[in-house]
Amino acid sequence: MSAAIGFGKDLIGLEHLTAEQIRTILDVAEPFKEVSERAIKKVPALRGKTIVNLFFEPSTRTRVSFEFAEKRLSADTVNIAAMGSSVVKGETLVDTARNLEAMRIDMVVIRHSSSGAARFLAERIPSNVINAGDGQHEHPTQALLDLLTVRDRLGRIEGVRVCIAGDILHSRVARSNIWGLLKLGAEVAVCGPPTLVPPGIHELGVCVFRRLEEAIEWADVLNVLRLQLERMEAGYIPSLREYNRHFGITSARLGRAPRDILILHPGPMNRGVEIDSDVADGPHSVILHQVTNGVAVRMAVLYLLAGGAPERAEAAKRGTGDES
Amino acid sequence: MIDPSQGLDDRVDLLIADGRIARWGRDLQAPESAETVDLAPDCVISPGFVDLHAHLREPGGEHKETIASGARAAAAGGFTSVCAMPNTDPPIDDPAAVGFVRAEGMRAGAARVYPVAAATVGSQGTQMTEIGELVQAGAVAVTDDGRPIASSKIMRRLLEYTQTFGIPVLSHAEELALSGNGVMNEGLISTTLGLQGIPNAAEDVMVARDVILAGLTAGHVHICHVSTQGAVELIRAAKARGVNVTAEVTPHHLTLTDEAVQGYRTECKVNPPLRSRADVEAVRAALVEGVIDCVATDHAPHHYEEKEREFDDAPFGVVGLETALGVSLKVLVEPGLLDLAGLIDRLACRPARIVPLPEGTGTLAAGAPGDVTVFDPTKRTRVRPERFHSRSRNTPFAGWELPGVVLLTIVGGRVVHRGEAQG
Amino acid sequence: MAEEGRLVMDERAVRRAIERMAREILDRNGGAEDLVLIGIQRRGVELASLLAAEIQKAEGVELPRGSLDITLYRDDLSTIGPRPVIGETHIPDIDGRNVVIVDDVCYTGRTVRAALDELSDFGRPARIYLCALVDRGGRELPIQPDFVGRHVQVGPGETVAVLVPEIDGRLAVELRKVKRE
Numbered sequence: 037m038s039a040a041i042g043f044g045k046d047l048i049g050l051e052h053l054t055a056e057q058i059r060t061i062l063d064v065a066e067p068f069k070e071v072s073e074r075a076i077k078k079v080p081a082l083r084g085k086t087i088v089n090l091f092f093e094p095s096t097r098t099r100v101s102f103e104f105a106e107k108r109l110s111a112d113t114v115n116i117a118a119m120g121s122s123v124v125k126g127e128t129l130v131d132t133a134r135n136l137e138a139m140r141i142d143m144v145v146i147r148h149s150s151s152g153a154a155r156f157l158a159e160r161i162p163s164n165v166i167n168a169g170d171g172q173h174e175h176p177t178q179a180l181l182d183l184l185t186v187r188d189r190l191g192r193i194e195g196v197r198v199c200i201a202g203d204i205l206h207s208r209v210a211r212s213n214i215w216g217l218l219k220l221g222a223e224v225a226v227c228g229p230p231t232l233v234p235p236g237i238h239e240l241g242v243c244v245f246r247r248l249e250e251a252i253e254w255a256d257v258l259n260v261l262r263l264q265l266e267r268m269e270a271g272y273i274p275s276l277r278e279y280n281r282h283f284g285i286t287s288a289r290l291g292r293a294p295r296d297i298l299i300l301h302p303g304p305m306n307r308g309v310e311i312d313s314d315v316a317d318g319p320h321s322v323i324l325h326q327v328t329n330g331v332a333v334r335m336a337v338l339y340l341l342a343g344g345a346p347e348r349a350e351a352a353k354r355g356t357g358d359e360s
Numbered sequence: 361m362i363d364p365s366q367g368l369d370d371r372v373d374l375l376i377a378d379g380r381i382a383r384w385g386r387d388l389q390a391p392e393s394a395e396t397v398d399l400a401p402d403c404v405i406s407p408g409f410v411d412l413h414a415h416l417r418e419p420g421g422e423h424k425e426t427i428a429s430g431a432r433a434a435a436a437g438g439f440t441s442v443c444a445m446p447n448t449d450p451p452i453d454d455p456a457a458v459g460f461v462r463a464e465g466m467r468a469g470a471a472r473v474y475p476v477a478a479a480t481v482g483s484q485g486t487q488m489t490e491i492g493e494l495v496q497a498g499a500v501a502v503t504d505d506g507r508p509i510a511s512s513k514i515m516r517r518l519l520e521y522t523q524t525f526g527i528p529v530l531s532h533a534e535e536l537a538l539s540g541n542g543v544m545n546e547g548l549i550s551t552t553l554g555l556q557g558i559p560n561a562a563e564d565v566m567v568a569r570d571v572i573l574a575g576l577t578a579g580h581v582h583i584c585h586v587s588t589q590g591a592v593e594l595i596r597a598a599k600a601r602g603v604n605v606t607a608e609v610t611p612h613h614l615t616l617t618d619e620a621v622q623g624y625r626t627e628c629k630v631n632p633p634l635r636s637r638a639d640v641e642a643v644r645a646a647l648v649e650g651v652i653d654c655v656a657t658d659h660a661p662h663h664y665e666e667k668e669r670e671f672d673d674a675p676f677g678v679v680g681l682e683t684a685l686g687v688s689l690k691v692l693v694e695p696g697l698l699d700l701a702g703l704i705d706r707l708a709c710r711p712a713r714i715v716p717l718p719e720g721t722g723t724l725a726a727g728a729p730g731d732v733t734v735f736d737p738t739k740r741t742r743v744r745p746e747r748f749h750s751r752s753r754n755t756p757f758a759g760w761e762l763p764g765v766v767l768l769t770i771v772g773g774r775v776v777h778r779g780e781a782q783g
Numbered sequence: 784m785a786e787e788g789r790l791v792m793d794e795r796a797v798r799r800a801i802e803r804m805a806r807e808i809l810d811r812n813g814g815a816e817d818l819v820l821i822g823i824q825r826r827g828v829e830l831a832s833l834l835a836a837e838i839q840k841a842e843g844v845e846l847p848r849g850s851l852d853i854t855l856y857r858d859d860l861s862t863i864g865p866r867p868v869i870g871e872t873h874i875p876d877i878d879g880r881n882v883v884i885v886d887d888v889c890y891t892g893r894t895v896r897a898a899l900d901e902l903s904d905f906g907r908p909a910r911i912y913l914c915a916l917v918d919r920g921g922r923e924l925p926i927q928p929d930f931v932g933r934h935v936q937v938g939p940g941e942t943v944a945v946l947v948p949e950i951d952g953r954l955a956v957e958l959r960k961v962k963r964e
Contacts (some may be wrong), residue, residue, distance in 0.1 A: 060867050067852065067869040076904040080853035109855075128669055150670035151554035152624030169504065171672070173554030209555060236548030280737065339855070340865050 046158040046165040047337055049174035050215040058216055062184050065336040071108060072331055080184070082109035082342055085142040089133070091147040091168070092118040097303055097327070098168050099177070105334035111143075129156060137161045143341065146170070151208075164341040172206050178302050179212030181333040183220065186257055187325045189298055194221035199251040202261030202283065202310050203232040203272075209302045210344050213240055213259060227251040228261075229283060231272045248283055252293045255353070259300040260285050263310045285311045287318065296320055331342050361407035364705035374405055376730040379773040383726050388645035402738045403550070403767060407724050408440025408471075408702045408731030410711040410780045412608055413505070413530070413584055413656035414681060416442075416473070418464065419457075420449025427473055428682070429462035433645035433659070433750035433779040434471035437681040438766040441712070441721060442471045442733035446478040447506035452471060453489045454479035455497035462498045470776045472731070474500045474717065479518050485624050488517060495525040500715040503530035505584060508566055512573065519579025526716050528580040528606065533591065543672055545618035545633040553624065555671060558633050564590035567771045571598035571605050582714055583607040585658050587632040589642035596651045606714045608656035609643045611687035612678055612756060615671040616640070620756060624709065626674035628756045630660070647706060648697050654711040655703075657684050661752030678724060679750050686762030689737055694763065700737060707731070730773035739765045788957030791935055797916065797954050800932030801830070804914055805837035807930050812881055815842040817909070821879055823886045823898055824852040824870030829947040830916055831885040838866035847875040850885055851884075854896035887945035889931070892924035902903040917956055921944050 043057055050058065053250075071079055087106050091099055099115065107111045116276040131146075136144060146154050151171030158165035169175040187193050198217050204210045204226045216242055217224045226233060227245035238244055245251040251258070262278060273279050280286075290297060299321045307313045314324060361384060362369045373388035374381070377580045390396050399405070416430035425433075434442040444461050445680040446452035458475045465473025477499035481487045483506070491502055502522060509515045509531070518529045539562040544550050546557025567583055571594055583595060586607050594718060598605050612630060617637050618779065620628040628634055646652040660677025667674050686708065692698045698706070712722025720728030745753035769777035792800065812818055815838055822831030826884050828850045835846050852870035872896065895913055902911065916932040935943055946955045 064867060064869060067871065070872060076906070078904070080900070081855040081857075081860060128665075130665075130668055148670070150672040150926070152671045155624060156670060171554050172556075201831075211552065211554060234551040234558075235546055236551045239548045240552070340867070342860060344866060 042235050043340060047176055048155045048158060048167045049339065050176050050179055050212050055219040057167055058219055061180055061336050061340060062187060064340060065184055065332040067337045068335040069328050078110055080110045080112035081339055085111040085342055087111045087113045087143045088136055088141050089113060089115045090130050090144055090146045101201050101330040102168060104331045105338055109335055109338055129153060133157050133160045166337060169208055172208050174212045175208040176212050177337060178209050181326055181330040182213055182259060182300055183216050184329045184333055185300060185322050189322055196257060197223045197255050198257040198259060199225040199227055199255040200259045201251060203263055203267060204228050205232045205234045207261050211263060214240060227249060228249040229273055248289060252289055255297055257298040258285060260311050263306055276348045280309050284309060285315050287312060287314045290315060300326060363407055363703050363724040364591045364701045366725055369701055372510050375771045378715050379697060381724050381726055381728045403734055403736050404700060406733045407708040407722050409438045409515050409694035409707040410441040410722055411439045411657050412443045412711045412714060414442045414659040416444045417448060418759055419663060423663050423719055426686060429460060429751045431465055431468040431470035431473050432682040433748060435769040436749045438669050438685050438733040438735055438769055439681060440733060440769060440771045441470050441474060441717060443474045443476050443500060443715060445558060447483060449479050451478045451483045453481055455493045458494050458497035458499050464774055468620050472771060474745040476501045479504045479509060480514060487522060491521060491525055494519045495527060500717060501527045501530050505530060508532050508534045508536060512569060513571050516573050516577060519573055519577040519581060523579050528582040528715060530582045530584050531570045532584050533563050533570055535562045536714040537567060543629060544621050545635050547618060549575050549618045549621060552656045556773035559586040560590050563588045565631055567591040574605050575603045578604060580604045583611050585613065585632055585734060586643055586652055587613045589639050592642045592646040598652060607652045609647055609652045609653050610658045611655060611680055611684045614644055615687055615691045616756060623672040626671055627678065627754050628672050629671060629676055630678050631676035644690060644697060653714060654706045655688055657681050661750055662754045663742040663752060667754050670696060679755050682748050682750060682754060683743055683757050685735060686764045687757060690762055729772060733766065733769040734768035735764055735766045741765055788959035790955060791958055792933055792956035794954040796944045797956060800916060801833050802837055804930045804932060804939060804961050805834050808883060808928045809841065815844045817881045819847045819848040819875060819880045819882045821851050821882055821884050823884065823894060823962050824850055825950060826887040826945050826947050827885045828921055829949050831888060834885060849874045851898055851901060853894055853897040853901055856901045874905040877908045880910050881910045882908040882915050886915045887943055889928050890919050892922045892926035895926050896924050917943050
């Protein structure tokens with residue numbers, strides 16, 4: 037992010053951000069919530085900036101959320117979906133990057149099925165790169181909006197017990213959440229079928245629950261991950277029915293919790309598989325609050341990344357009561 | 361001059377005549393017609409190195425490497441003999457193709473190139489190649505390297521059938537059902553990078569099968585590029601009970617761990633993958649102990665653009681011919697695990713005995729082919745991929761400062777590489 | 784930033800200036816009717832509440848107040864980079880009202896330009912006034928305050944610091960040397 041506030045050029049993941057940088061993003065997201073409540077939901081902060089949303093993987097909610105964020109900051113945006121572009125005709129990511137660079141764009145939001153693709157692009161173009169999900173690596177803005185939602189609802193993140201439940205192995209959301217939560221002092225656990233819990237995860241300081249009942253006993257927050265239906269075909273679980281019976285979040289299971297548990301889900305949900313409708317729509321679900329916060333967090337990230345020559349920023353820091 | 365095959369480590373002169381080792385001894389009188397080379401005191405005269413495992417890519421992959429460029433790269437690395445893997449396009453699975461590789465190797469006039477033929481037709485793993493014909497055409501071993509021989513039945517037949525012709529089956533030991541779409545070692549690093557892992561078990565399971573089948577058949581199985589502690593234990597136990605098994609390890613598996621992959625460095629994407637620190641320690645110890653017989657490069661050149669892409673999509677493989685000596689000196693000799701004679705034994709003498717190379721390969725005894733490598737083990741240089749003789753530059757060691765400069769590579773009495781120019 | 788500065792207005796002087804500006808605002812507006820005070824974050828917000836208190840003392844009415852953070856309307860994002868602290872923006876109904884924008888120091892005029900842009904996204908006031916505690920000159924845009932507490936001459940390498948109790952613990956105006964790092 038901008039050198040002015042100690043970030044790099046890009047947002048690739050939360051692994052390499054400090055707790056202070058993460059808090060800064062969350063704090064900056066606060067005023068952006070209010071912008072989305074205005075009658076004219078638009079500020080000119082990124083006027084004249086060109087942003088390309090480069091989506092190599094189908095995604096509706098993340099792309100729409102970014103697009104709202106960009107438009108509410110007055111940026112000019114172009115969406116490129118891999119399906120309709122030369123990418124599928126064999127153009128490499130390197131060539132795509134060079135073409136974008138030649139068009140003098142300011143920022144790229146990239147979603148890609150390969151882990152490391154966002155970083156790959158960031159290392160090759162001068163524009164700011166924001167990772168909107170790369171393979172099974174990271175999905176930083178999703179984790180940031182999860183963090184903001186937990187902070188909104190519980191007033192803090194430090195000391196909060198968060199269990200990420202479901203397909204941890206294939207989840208970039210899980211990885212970004214683990215980094216962010218640990219850095220901000222939360223206690224983190226994961227719970228899922230052992231076939232879907234990645235090796236070595238406990239070495240990160242994450243507790244692993246084998247049974248959902250134990251996780252519910254322990255947690256203040258459950259972040260329920262989407263179960264991709266392909267996982268059954270690939271033999272990670274025997275059937276969706278069995279998954280729901282043993283690893284699905286049901287109101288009966290939650291009813292036995294010793295305290296109210298906040299329910300998050302990055303969406304889109306498979307109702308009746310990883311989460312039952314009465315839980316998803318129930319009083320402890322903050323799933324729609326997450327969607328709202330998603331726009332604010334992405335506005336904050338876009339704003340913090342945009343522009344900025346560090347030496348002039350130094351000069352601008354002088355002058356407290358003299359901000360004209 | 362150090363020649364472990366004769367137990368020799370002494371300051372002597374070496375005379376090569378008519379392409380063969382004439383004699384060695386103190387203060388040899390050189391004939392009038394001879395060209396003499398005076399060497400600095402630190403220099404070592406060694407039997408020419410033998411690489412059992414190099415991918416020279418021709419035919420079909422000439423943008424990565426040709427037999428000629430590969431043979432020159434081998435010579436630059438001090439190798440006088442190099443075994444060319446058959447996973448080309450098309451694969452080397454018939455006598456004419458074997459003849460082509462031999463002929464191209466001779467034409468190159470650098471290191472000697474020995475063809476390894478495909479073990480099954482088209483390396484498809486279903487039907488044995490005409491191994492007798494292939495050996496007659498010059499093949500020194502068979503393998504489907506690049507992929508495993510998945511069928512235990514076919515592996516059994518191969519280990520039986522090859523015995524008539526006195527060649528080993530080189531096994532790329534990988535259980536594909538366990539390695540799946542993996543692109544790196546399975547562990548904490550693969551988890552944080554979000555990359556699919558290949559567990560050690562993918563190698564261990566197949567090595568276990570191979571040594572059991574070698575025991576059943578009394579055939580000779582050679583395990584390629586051992587990377588795991590588990591495989592080492594299996595090979596040690598098999599050797600102890602008399603199974604005809606040999607094994608090799610690559611310089612990169614002796615050196616690097618999966619941490620090198622961080623940053624999605626495709627130049628560290630190899631199969632088998634770079635493993636954990638414990639595995640590196642285990643393969644080093646196994647090489648010292650003799651459980652692993654030799655160092656082989658698994659030289660696997662790839663074009664820059666093939667590696668310049670998403671990690672998932674980049675091909676497996678690193679080049680190794682021109683860094684093998686330096687890396688081996690750094691990780692084996694400098695820490696005192698092996699002395700120079702021990703390393704030369706594993707780079708020259710032992711590999712020459714695993715495949716049926718011409719009589720005298722891997723020794724400097726009188727009458728042996730005049731294949732000699734002269735190197736300075738103390739001089740250090742920085743690895744500069746742009747100066748490689750190989751057509752490819754996909755090395756994980758770029759920029760490393762390594763000991764060991766190859767000064768002369770002599771094949772059949774003829775100097776095929778002079779190192780001074782490299783400085 | 785040097786902590787010690789040369790005092791330009793002490794607390795009494797600031798309070799007198801605010802009393803006077805409150806009177807001028809009421810005079811110009813013909814009373815307190817339809818007045819809305821909007822402070823520019825951060826110190827303008829505190830000054831607006833001091834003005835409101837004066838007006839309440841004089842007229843007995845509590846004026847609607849708002850706060851405005853113009854960070855997202857600045858025109859210098861690409862030259863100086865983003866600012867990691869954005870204050871609250873809270874704007875009451877301003878349609879058809881007489882809005883007084885309250886700022887601590889009026890200098891280049893760019894902050895006021897941004898504030899005018901931002902306000903117009905919230906509604907259509909009948910009239911907008913500008914009130915600044917200090918006018919230090921140096922305008923880069925055709926903008927002039929309607930109500931000024933004090934005109935201050937600022938030398939090269941100097942800056943004006945307005946101090947308010949809620950943030951700085953005291954009420955004063957100082958001239959400070961800009962410390963070059």
